[in-house]
């Protein structure tokens with residue numbers, strides 16, 4: 001497979017320019033440009049209310065943008081080709097409740113009936129790990145099973161382009177793993193995926209590229225590895241102390257690449273924690289301060305977000 | 317079609333809905349039918365006060381009891397007044413207390429108490445007076461002959477059953493559609509469906525069509541109960557009855573979709589449903605004939621879909637009319653249904 005050429009937006013599976021959505025009390029999406037290449041998994045990452053769902057639903061043609069342009073598989077919404085486009089996309093929306101009175105199989109079968117071409121219902125159920133639940137009523141499924149059912153409904157039309165809005169939120173680790181496997185399999189068969197998530201592990205594992213969104217704007221757009229590398233550090237040291245100390249003093253310590261204040265704690269991006277920690281302790285002692293909490297970990301996308309916004313991804 | 321199938325399955329798996337649609341109207345027909353059945357085998361209830369001169373009273377009682385048209389009860393003052401108020405008796409006959417005990421064969425002085433505002437009260441008074449006057453020797457001067465031919469389908473229950481069918485088709489059509497659409501909207505199911513290539517008018521059509529299956533059962537349940545319990549006949553053809561019900565159900569399906577096109581909450585849609593149905597509950601002649609309303613209002617009342625449906629159903633069940641002669645109400649129903657559907661397709665809110 002040849003790598004898509006990012007320079008040429010005409011080859012993009014999905015691209016948008018200057019996307020804007022205004023609600024009466026909030027500017028939900030404030031000018032977003034995205035290009036998603038065929039065969040890639042693209043993640044939208046951001047805290048609650050960042051505008052991820054609004055963006056995705058505009059791309060899906062469910063919400064009309066107040067400004068900007070969207071091109072999807074070479075076509076545009078509202079130009080008479082909507083049905084043709086919908087034949088080629090699958091979607092799992094945030095918070096859809098499917099009819100509780102139908103069984104799992106009936107539900108998937110119903111969705112299959114909307115598409116001219118698609119996959120075998122039982123095959124999709126097996127893929128989603130729901131073959132045992134075929135005859136169970138949707139209302140009796142667990143949260144994770146419902147999410148997988150939503151995924152099955154999104155896949156049954158054998159789409160080229162799959163939109164997943166928080167596909168694994170609220171799932172236990174095992175169920176999440178299952179969802180990831182399904183998405184990976186879809187990608188292997190050449191499908192393009194756009195997903196939103198709060199979970200760094202999910203973005204890191206599934207996404208070729210992610211866009212970090214905050215307050216309706218893209219604040220970074222890269223591969224997860226490149227984003228983490230942009231921190232210029234491999235590890236993170238976070239601690240809090242029982243008194244004031246200047247940021248410059250911390251920045252001057254060995255191996256420190258960045259200093260960030262997050263609420264009561266200090267977050268240091270460092271080359272090696274083992275090298276910097278003694279220096280931090282020495283600094284505190286010299287200022288007669290006590291260290292309260294301390295954590296160290298490998299740098300993740302979460303740290304990229306903290307670095308860019310000064311806030312945690314799941315803070316509210 | 318897959319969508320219609322799914323809708324039907326959803327409905328059947330909702331036991332409460334089944335109850336309201338089938339059992340409730342039948343219970344209602346039974347209750348009303350019993351309440352309004354002709355009492356005492358068609359005889360008029362009359363009370364005789366147990367006060368006043370004994371001999372005169374005894375003679376009067378005997379004479380009244382001799383009439384096959386009168387069901388007589390002897391009551392004290394208080395009970396009689398109560399019975400009259402509750403229309404358990406239509407007229408109370410009192411022998412005047414101060415009238416001196418009349419000699420044998422001499423007529424007593426009487427008072428009739430009745431409610432002159434009620435047709436039944438006035439008729440009962442005439443009947444009692446007629447019996448009394450004749451018993452004391454009034455001769456008929458004009459020779460008149462009765463031709464008593466009760467019209468088939470003229471009882472209240474005969475009038476009521478088609479009305480209940482109409483009312484039920486309206487209620488189940490509007491509520492059934494309204495709730496399920498709005499719930500699908502709040503659950504974002506409509507939004508999810510809008511993301512598929514499904515034709516949007518297909519969805520609306522499937523909702524209206526899924527009503528048709530139940531329609532047959534609904535009509536059968538009510539008409540069957542009327543037939544078994546009260547002997548209500550269908551004078552016209554069963555096929556015509558089926559067709560009229562079908563047109564009626566589709567019409568209310570269209571109206572239901574129109575009402576459900578925009579509201580986002582169950583409360584809002586309930587309010588609209590009630591608002592839409594209220595004029596028809598009041599005016600469309602389900603429980604009593606709308607001909608009682610002023611002349612100038614009648615064309616408007618006839619333009620209401622439930623009036624049209626009730627008229628058509630009664631035309632077939634009571635009067636044995638043909639479909640062709642019912643073109644006017646059928647046209648009204650079709651117009652409402654098509655308008656409703658068109659408005660719904662245009663303005664439907666998918667999220």
Ligand SMILES: Nc1ncnc2c1ncn2[C@@H]1O[C@H](COP(=O)(O)OP(=O)(O)OP(=O)(O)O)[C@@H](O)[C@H]1O
Nearest residue numbers: 023024026028046047048049050051052053054055
């Ligand atoms: N229909 C709506 N009407 C008014 N405001 C809305 C509507 N939908 C979303 N918003 C607002 O737009 C902003 C962005 O919402 P959006 O759902 O896109 O966020 P999100 O990134 O998906 O958040 P989450 O992670 O919680 O799902 C929020 O402030 C939200 O309150």
Ligand SMILES: [Mg+2]
Nearest residue numbers: 052053054094
């Ligand atoms: Mg969201």
